[in-house]
Every structure is written in structure tokens, then in C-alpha cells.
Amino acid sequence: MNKNDKVFVAGHRGMVGSAIVRKLEKEGFNNLLFRTSKELDLRNQAAVEDFFESERPEYVVLAAAKVGGILANDTYRADFIYDNLMIQSNVMHQSYKVGVKKLLFLGSSCIYPKMAKQPLKEDYLLTGLMEPTNEPYAIAKIAGIKMADAYRAQYNCDFISVMPTNMYGPNDNYDLNTSHVLPALLRKFIEAERSDLSEVVLWGTGNPKREFLYVDDLADACLFLMNNFSEKGLVNIGTGKDVSILELAQMIAQITGFKGQIVHDLSKPDGTPRKQLDVTKLTTLGWSASISLEKGLKMVYEEVKNKTWVQHG
Numbered sequence: 001m002n003k004n005d006k007v008f009v010a011g012h013r014g015m016v017g018s019a020i021v022r023k024l025e026k027e028g029f030n031n032l033l034f035r036t037s038k039e040l041d042l043r044n045q046a047a048v049e050d051f052f053e054s055e056r057p058e059y060v061v062l063a064a065a066k067v068g069g070i071l072a073n074d075t076y077r078a079d080f081i082y083d084n085l086m087i088q089s090n091v092m093h094q095s096y097k098v099g100v101k102k103l104l105f106l107g108s109s110c111i112y113p114k115m116a117k118q119p120l121k122e123d124y125l126l127t128g129l130m131e132p133t134n135e136p137y138a139i140a141k142i143a144g145i146k147m148a149d150a151y152r153a154q155y156n157c158d159f160i161s162v163m164p165t166n167m168y169g170p171n172d173n174y175d176l177n178t179s180h181v182l183p184a185l186l187r188k189f190i191e192a193e194r195s196d197l198s199e200v201v202l203w204g205t206g207n208p209k210r211e212f213l214y215v216d217d218l219a220d221a222c223l224f225l226m227n228n229f230s231e232k233g234l235v236n237i238g239t240g241k242d243v244s245i246l247e248l249a250q251m252i253a254q255i256t257g258f259k260g261q262i263v264h265d266l267s268k269p270d271g272t273p274r275k276q277l278d279v280t281k282l283t284t285l286g287w288s289a290s291i292s293l294e295k296g297l298k299m300v301y302e303e304v305k306n307k308t309w310v311q312h313g
Contacts, residue, residue: 001223001227003029004029004031005029005101007059008057009021009024009033009061009063010061010091011063011064011065013036014067014171015167015171015215016218016219017064018171019170019171019219021034022219023219027223033057037064043087049090052094052098053098057098058101059100059101060100060102061222062092062103062144065088065106066083067173068173069180069184070133070134070269073137074133080137080140081139084141084144085140088140091103092151096155105144105148106164107142107145108163109164109236109275109277110134110141110272110275111138113126113128114130114272119277120276121280122163122233122235122236125145133269145161148161149161152232161233161234162236163236164218165211165239165276166181166182167213168183168215169215169296169299169300181203181210185200185245185252186256189253189256189258190305197260200253201264202245202249204264204271205246205266206244206246206249208270208273209243209245209273210248211238211275211276211277212243212248212293213239213289217239218237220290221237225287228285236278236281236282238277238282238289239289240277242274252297255294
């Protein structure tokens with residue numbers, strides 16, 4: 001990739017897309033292409049076709065997606081499968097039609113079977129049943145991986161797929177109805193500390209284990225793979241280390257200065273017991289994460305500690 005190549009970052013205002021934009025700008029890329037969802041509805045086939053025909057990007061990073069936590073995934077099942085299938089289908093097909101040099105498709109670690117062996121290797125895909133709460137989203141993302149492979153096989157398109165672990169960082173979603181576990185906990189502890197509350201409620205047992213990657217590390221890995229990887233299938237992106245949700249809560253409590261108790265709401269679901277990625281493929285290619293969970297949490301806390309949230313719904 002040359003610094004003046006035209007790069008379309010789909011989803012540039014989301015947490016992942018904005019981190020990729022920061023990375024590209026830092027590296028000196030000066031011909032970046034963006035559209036907000038109001039300016040370009042990626043679910044609209046005709047609109048996406050017009051955009052690609054007129055702009056003709058040379059590289060595409062497909063970070064646009066409908067995303068959310070357990071509650072959102074389980075509540076808006078039709079939205080999650082429809083929106084994601086439409087977005088990725090339109091962007092990939094138009095990338096093929098205008099001769100995009102390379103496309104990077106971002107999936108999610110929830111594509112793997114619920115009870116798959118740990119850590120999760122890339123070839124465990126489609127070897128078992130998925131977690132029911134986010135199955136529509138996972139199926140859409142699996143379709144994206146298979147679509148990238150199909151366009152590579154039939155049309156020789158250089159489309160690659162990456163599967164990040166749970167991410168956090170600047171521009172995360174802190175809405176308690178739709179957010180993922182880390183930002184939700186961070187917000188709960190910050191607000192509890194501000195209000196001098198005696199306890200913070202944790203969903204479920206706190207036993208499930210999760211791996212967390214600072215989003216700027218993910219952006220660094222994506223650019224690395226754009227330059228160093230060109231194969232079918234997928235590449236896991238993660239740290240290779242995980243912590244229990246309770247351990248995460250305890251770390252956040254310490255960073256925020258919360259002195260109260262952590263209590264469990266056992267009526268709420270735990271989700272998948274463990275989701276740790278095997279990152280051997282990525283480290284063998286020559287990349288590994290550089291920002292520890294503790295360092296990343298401190299960075300995010302500094303960013304949002306004075307934020308005032310308004311809860312909707």
C-alpha cells in the first residue's frame with residue numbers, strides 16, 4: 001500500500017473504523033475515503049454501486065457493521081442478520097466490480113462454536129453450534145468470511161478476513177442496553193464511584209473468561225495484515241491471554257477507586273463460558289499485541305472518567 005492510494009474505510013466513526021483511520025493517518029496515508037451512514041447507507045445496493053463507480057477506491061477496510069452485546073444481539077435478531085449481510089454483500093461485490101486491489105473484512109470471535117476447544121484456532125470455524133444469543137450476527141459474519149473466500153476463488157479477488165477478540169478503547173459504546181461487557185462495567189464503576197454507591201451489580205456468575213484487545217493494537221494488526229497476508233480463510237487477532245469477568249471487574253474497581261462491593265445478578269445469562277483466541281497464526285506472521293489490559297484500561301479510564309452519560313430506553 002502506498003501513502004497516496006485511495007483507501008475506503010467503511011464504518012470510520014465506529015470504534016474499530018476510527019482506530020484504523022488514526023493508524024492510517026499516523027502512517028502518512030493522505031487519500032482516505034469516508035462516508036457516514038446518513039451519507040451512504042451500505043445496506044442500499046444501488047447507493048453502494050453508485051459510490052464505488054464514482055470513487056473507485058483501491059483499498060477497502062470493511063469495519064462497518066451492526067454490533068452490540070448479549071442483550072442487543074438477542075433482542076434485535078432480524079436487524080443483526082439483515083443489516084450485516086446487506087452491508088458486507090454490497091461492499092464486497094462492488095469492490096470486485098471496480099477492481100479493488102485488496103479488501104479486509106472484520107468479523108468477530110463470536111463466529112466460533114459455543115463449546116469449541118480453547119484456545120480457539122481458525123480451523124474450528126463451523127465445527128459446532130454457536131452461542132444462541134448471538135447466532136444471527138455470527139451467521140452473518142461467517143457468511144462474510146465465506147463470501148471473501150468465494151470471490152478469491154472465482155474472481156481472484158484479494159479479500160482477507162480477520163477475527164478480532166473483544167475490543168475496547170476510544171469511541172466505544174457505553175449505552176448499558178447495547179454495550180459490551182468492558183465499557184458497561186467501566187461506566188458502572190465510574191458512576192458508582194461518583195455517586196458513592198456501596199455496590200456494583202455484575203451480570204451472571206463472573207466466571208466466564210474473555211480476552212480483550214485495545215483497539216489501536218487491532219488497527220496496527222490490520223495494517224500489518226493488509227501488507228503481509230493474502231490467503232483464504234481467516235486470521236485471529238488478539239492478545240492470547242484472557243481474564244474472568246470478575247477479574248476484569250476487580251481491575252476496573254481498582255483503577256476507578258471504587259471501594260464498595262461487587263454483587264452478582266444470577267438471573268442474568270453468562271454467555272459463552274470462554275472465548276480465547278489462538279493467535280499462533282498471527283504471531284508466526286510477525287505481529288503481536290503491545291498494549292496490556294491494565295495499561296489499556298487506564299488509558300480508557302482517563303479518556304472517559306469525566307464523561308456524563310445519558311441513558312436512553
